[in-house]
Every structure is written in C-alpha cells, then in structure tokens.
Amino acid sequence: MNTHQGALAGARDVLPGAAIPLYARVKALILRNIGDGTWPRDRRLPSEHDLVALTGASRMTVHRALRELTHAGVLHRVQGVGTFVAAPMARSGLIEIEDIAQEIRRRGAVHGSRVLLLDRVEAPGEVMSAFGEPGCRRPFHSVLVHSEDGTPVQHEERYVDPELAPDYGRQDFSARTPFDYLIEAVPLTEFEHVISAVAASPAIAAALDLPQGAPCLRLDRRTWSGARIATVNRLTYAGERCRLATRRVVSTS
Amino acid sequence: MNTHQGALAGARDVLPGAAIPLYARVKALILRNIGDGTWPRDRRLPSEHDLVALTGASRMTVHRALRELTHAGVLHRVQGVGTFVAAPMARSGLIEIEDIAQEIRRRGAVHGSRVLLLDRVEAPGEVMSAFGEPGCRRPFHSVLVHSEDGTPVQHEERYVDPELAPDYGRQDFSARTPFDYLIEAVPLTEFEHVISAVAASPAIAAALDLPQGAPCLRLDRRTWSGARIATVNRLTYAGERCRLATRRVVSTS
DNA sequence: TGTATGAAGCTGTATAGACAAGCTACCGTC
DNA sequence: GACGGTAGCTTGTCTATACAGCTTCATACA
Numbered sequence: 001m002n003t004h005q006g007a008l009a010g011a012r013d014v015l016p017g018a019a020i021p022l023y024a025r026v027k028a029l030i031l032r033n034i035g036d037g038t039w040p041r042d043r044r045l046p047s048e049h050d051l052v053a054l055t056g057a058s059r060m061t062v063h064r065a066l067r068e069l070t071h072a073g074v075l076h077r078v079q080g081v082g083t084f085v086a087a088p089m090a091r092s093g094l095i096e097i098e099d100i101a102q103e104i105r106r107r108g109a110v111h112g113s114r115v116l117l118l119d120r121v122e123a124p125g126e127v128m129s130a131f132g133e134p135g136c137r138r139p140f141h142s143v144l145v146h147s148e149d150g151t152p153v154q155h156e157e158r159y160v161d162p163e164l165a166p167d168y169g170r171q172d173f174s175a176r177t178p179f180d181y182l183i184e185a186v187p188l189t190e191f192e193h194v195i196s197a198v199a200a201s202p203a204i205a206a207a208l209d210l211p212q213g214a215p216c217l218r219l220d221r222r223t224w225s226g227a228r229i230a231t232v233n234r235l236t237y238a239g240e241r242c243r244l245a246t247r248r249v250v251s252t253s
Numbered sequence: 254m255n256t257h258q259g260a261l262a263g264a265r266d267v268l269p270g271a272a273i274p275l276y277a278r279v280k281a282l283i284l285r286n287i288g289d290g291t292w293p294r295d296r297r298l299p300s301e302h303d304l305v306a307l308t309g310a311s312r313m314t315v316h317r318a319l320r321e322l323t324h325a326g327v328l329h330r331v332q333g334v335g336t337f338v339a340a341p342m343a344r345s346g347l348i349e350i351e352d353i354a355q356e357i358r359r360r361g362a363v364h365g366s367r368v369l370l371l372d373r374v375e376a377p378g379e380v381m382s383a384f385g386e387p388g389c390r391r392p393f394h395s396v397l398v399h400s401e402d403g404t405p406v407q408h409e410e411r412y413v414d415p416e417l418a419p420d421y422g423r424q425d426f427s428a429r430t431p432f433d434y435l436i437e438a439v440p441l442t443e444f445e446h447v448i449s450a451v452a453a454s455p456a457i458a459a460a461l462d463l464p465q466g467a468p469c470l471r472l473d474r475r476t477w478s479g480a481r482i483a484t485v486n487r488l489t490y491a492g493e494r495c496r497l498a499t500r501r502v503v504s505t506s
Numbered sequence: 507t508g509t510a511t512g513a514a515g516c517t518g519t520a521t522a523g524a525c526a527a528g529c530t531a532c533c534g535t536c
Numbered sequence: 537g538a539c540g541g542t543a544g545c546t547t548g549t550c551t552a553t554a555c556a557g558c559t560t561c562a563t564a565c566a
Contacts, residue, residue: 021518021519021520023519023520047546047547048546048547049545057521058520059521059522059523060520060521060522061521063547064519064520067548071324077546077548078529078547079527079546080528080529080545080547081545081546082529082547083547195470196470197451197468197469197470198450213466213468214452215450215451215452215466215467216450217448217449217470237450274548274549274550275550300515300516310550311550311551311552312552313551314551316518317549317550319517320518330516330517331517331558331559332516332517332557332558332559333516333517333558334515334516334560335515335516335517336516336517
C-alpha cells in the first residue's frame with residue numbers, strides 16, 4: 001500500500017497535478033484551509049490522527065507537513081494539546097517586518113493611514129521590469145502614508161497584479177492595510193527584500209513630514225504567488241526612529 | 254531495538270547530555286565536523302548509508318538531520334550524486350549579508366581594508382549591555398574601513414569576547430576580515446540583526462569619505478556562540494549605493 | 507570511435523508500527 | 537469541597553522497509 005494517494009484527491013482535492021510530493025500537498029491543503037478562513041486564526045486544527053483519516057496519508061507524512069509549517073511559522077503546536085493556526089504575522093518569518101499597523105498597535109499606539117492614491121496605471125518601465133518577464137499590464141497602483149499616534153512613519157507605494165487581485169482597486173485601505181488585504185486575498189508564497197538607506201526625496205519628505213534629505217530606510221519588496229509576481233512595493237520608513245529587527249537560530253548544536 | 258543510541262556516543266561522541274533528540278545530535282555532529290574543518294567547504298559528505306553506519310541512527314533519522322541542515326543552508330544535496338558542504342555564506346541564510354570582502358570580490362572588484370583600531374578596552378556601558386547579562390570584561394575592540402576598488406564602502410566597529418576568541422588581538426585584519434576569522438575560530442550559532450538608517454556622523458563621514466549627514470545603512474549585529482555572545486558589531490554602509498538583499502520561500506504550496 | 511545499455515550508488519518520498527512525553531478531564535477517596 | 541490518580545488524547549521521536557528518480561560509470565555493441 002505504497003502510494004494510495006487517491007484518498008487525498010477525494011473529499012478535498014489538493015492539487016490536480018500529481019507530480020508533487022504527498023507531504024507538500026498536505027501542506028497545501030492546510031495552507032488553503034487557513035487562507036480560506038476555514039480554519040481561522042487561533043483555531044485548533046484537526047489532530048494528526050484526523051488528518052490521516054482526512055487525507056489518506058500516513059501519520060509520518062502528515063507529521064512532516066505539520067512540522068514544516070510549524071517551522072515556517074504558520075502553525076503553532078503544543079505537545080499533549082494540539083495544533084493551532086499561528087498569529088498571521090509570525091508567517092512573514094524571514095525578516096520580522098510586521099504589518100505596520102500591527103506593529104504600531106502592538107506598541108500600544110494608534111495606527112492611522114491616509115490613502116494618497118489608488119488607481120490603475122501604465123506603470124513605469126522600472127516597475128514593469130521588477131515584475132519580471134511575463135509581466136502584467138496596467139497594474140493597480142496605491143500610495144499610502146501610515147502614521148503612529150498621528151505622526152507619519154511609513155510611506156508605502158505599491159503595484160499589484162490586477163489578475164491576481166482584481167478587487168484591489170475597490171478596497172478601503174484606510175481601514176485595512178494593503179498587505180493585510182493581499183495576504184488574505186492572494187496565496188503569497190515568496191518574498192524578496194532589498195533594504196537600502198536613502199535621503200528623503202521632496203515627495204517623501206513632504207508625506208512623512210521630514211526635512212528633505214533626512215536618512216530613510218527603504219525596503220523594496222517583491223512578492224510572488226507561485227511563479228507569478230503578485231505585488232511590488234516600496235516602503236520608506238521615516239528617519240532614524242524606525243528599524244528592522246530579526247533573530248534566528250542558525251544551528252542547534 | 255528502539256533507542257540504541259549508544260552507537261552514536263561511541264566512535265564520535267556528540268553530546269554527553271542525552272535528553273536531546275537523536276536527529277539533533279546527528280545535526281550537531283555534522284555541524285561540528287564542518288566547523289572543525291574536518292569536512293571542508295565543497296567537500297562531499299559521507300552518504301546517508303555511511304552516516305547510518307557511523308552514528309547508529311536509522312536512515313530516516315540521518316535523512317531528517319541532513320534535510321534540516323539543507324533547509325538551513327548549511328548543506329547542499331544533489332539527488333543521485335551526494336551531499337556537500339554549502340558555501341559558507343549561504344549559511345547566514347536569513348539575510349544574505351555576505352562577508353563584505355567576498356561580496357566585493359564576487360562583483361569583480363578589489364577589496365581593501367584599513368585597520369583604524371585594534372585594542373582591548375573597557376567598553377562603554379551601552380556595548381556591555383548589548384553583550385547581555387553575564388557580560389565579558391575588557392572585550393577586544395576593532396575598527397576597520399572596507400573599500401571597493403579604493404573607495405570606502407563600509408565602516409565596521411566590533412567588540413569581541415576575549416574568552417571565546419583569545420587570539421583576536423593578534424590577527425592581521427588587512428588580510429582577512431574579522432568576520433571571516435571569527436566564523437572559523439568560534440562556532441557561531443545565532444545571529445540577531447537590527448537594521449536602521451542613520452545620518453553619517455562626523456567620524457563615519459570622515460572614514461567613508463561622505464558628506465556629513467549622508468544617509469547610511471546601519472546594521473547592528475549580535476552573534477552568539479551557544480548561550481554566550483561572541484561578538485557585537487556595528488556595520489555602517491556608505492551612502493545609497495549599498496544595500497542588503499534577501500529572498501526566501503515561505504511556503505511550497 | 508562512438509553510442510546504447512545497464513548496474514550501482516545516491517537522495518527523495520512514503521508507510522506501518524512502536525514508544526515517549528505532555529496535557530486535560532474525569533473519577534474516586536478523604 | 538479538596539486532593540490525587542488515572543485514562544485518554546495529543547504531539548515528538550525512532551525504526552525498518554520499500555520503492556522511485558537521478559547520476560555516474562563501466563561494459564557491450566555497432
């Protein structure tokens with residue numbers, strides 16, 4: 001009874017294509033149920049035993065899927081208790097760049113955001129080349145300023161593939177950050193960051209209420225959904241009071 | 254024959270304490286042999302079969318150890334061929350902050366470094382608190398400027414625990430970067446980064462040949478060796494032409 | 507000489523079964 | 537009611553075995 005993977009393709013089909021390893025399909029199933037909202041945050045997942053029954057995979061295979069998702073920060077497991085959906089931002093993992101709104105709220109401050117622009121444009125060539133080869137035509141374009149207790153702290157400019165997130169243009173981003181929306185609307189799989197220090201341009205300086213030329217932290221991010229780039233964005237953090245922190249164990253010796 | 258872990262404690266003892274899972278001890282064994290230089294860079298490791306014979310663990314356990322180290326960027330595996338020690342800097346993984354010298358050479362430029370200071374000091378309280386609780390007395394202190402094709406690009410200030418790296422003060426850092434030396438002399442296990450943008454101070458501006466107040470990328474890093482902090486350093490990248498890049502798969506759905 | 511063919515060795519995945527260890531809730535006793 | 541033990545569920549680890557897929561190399565053949 002080696003590869004009776006049919007059971008997984010039964011009640012809940014995971015991926016039509018079948019060259020993908022079983023444990024990866026179990027991961028995909030779990031990620032989809034989390035993305036769906038079928039298993040909301042902090043919800044307890046079915047036990048390994050249940051997932052074995054649900055998917056038809058062996059417990060070791062289910063366990064591997066759960067372990068890797070736990071390692072990636074998607075899940076949180078407690079021996080003797082169960083498996084839970086981790087807090088959403090733990091998912092970013094790599095660089096602990098929290099959603100700016102969450103980070104501000106975590107500090108006990110009030111987050112506000114002002115939408116400067118939300119339209120659909122013929123993006124400049126520089127942006128289009130960031131989107132990579134196949135590219136996308138006329139992406140959404142949004143510009144926001146996020147503030148903490150009223151003082152602006154982050155300038156966010158973003159381009160979004162309209163085919164992956166067709167409703168992007170109709171969102172109210174003063175209530176919910178674009179990133180927050182995208183992470184739920186689109187299954188984001190890969191991130192690429194480039195961090196640099198820049199002097200505030202006149203536009204940025206005006207938006208963030210900084211003197212022109214003040215040092216700012218710039219974070220350029222490209223986000224994939226599978227093989228396709230879902231969004232390209234540039235975050236500019238105001239002045240010297242913003243930072244990015246990260247910590248990671250490299251080895252467990 | 255469930256937990257016959259004695260074999261691993263035999264020929265090559267891994268960890269005297271034994272509450273640690275077997276796969277973790279196999280990982281530790283591999284990491285130590287890499288750190289030792291027993292298995293140098295690009296060297297092909299013993300096959301899974303050999304490691305089974307060597308450690309007494311089952312192949313699944315050895316495989317798990319190898320898989321996790323591969324995921325962490327320590328190893329590089331090719332199906333049908335074997336397992337290799339990955340290029341050292343891939344090991345940082347999290348943020349691809351290459352050793353500045355390597356990065357410069359990779360770009361085909363000439364790396365130079367000038368040692369401004371190398372002594373042993375009563376460090377300022379700010380640094381000592383960064384070292385954490387047990388602290389270390391009179392750490393080594395070094396200040397360097399790295400240059401690319403003659404133009405300075407990075408200012409590096411570093412404090413090093415003298416008990417972990419007693420020979421730090423006798424190294425020639427114009428030939429070999431401190432980081433390069435430390436990663437071989439001390440088994441580094443954990444990194445913490447804080448990234449911020451700052452305006453160049455007079456000292457930094459002078460060292461990097463920048464106008465005062467120019468935006469610089471600052472990277473504060475603490476590096477652990479086990480439970481102990483081995484080194485605390487602050488890297489300041491010159492101007493807008495330096496950046497940090499990273500890319501990572503978050504999920505494999 | 508050049509090209510198939512196949513064996514050997516390697517990693518990758520999957521399974522079934524077992525035991526260890528942690529938590530919770532229930533049930534009995536005092 | 538308070539306390540303690542225990543059964544049952546959960547996750548964590550480990551083993552033994554099997555097969556699949558890939559690479560390399562030697563051998564046989566044209």
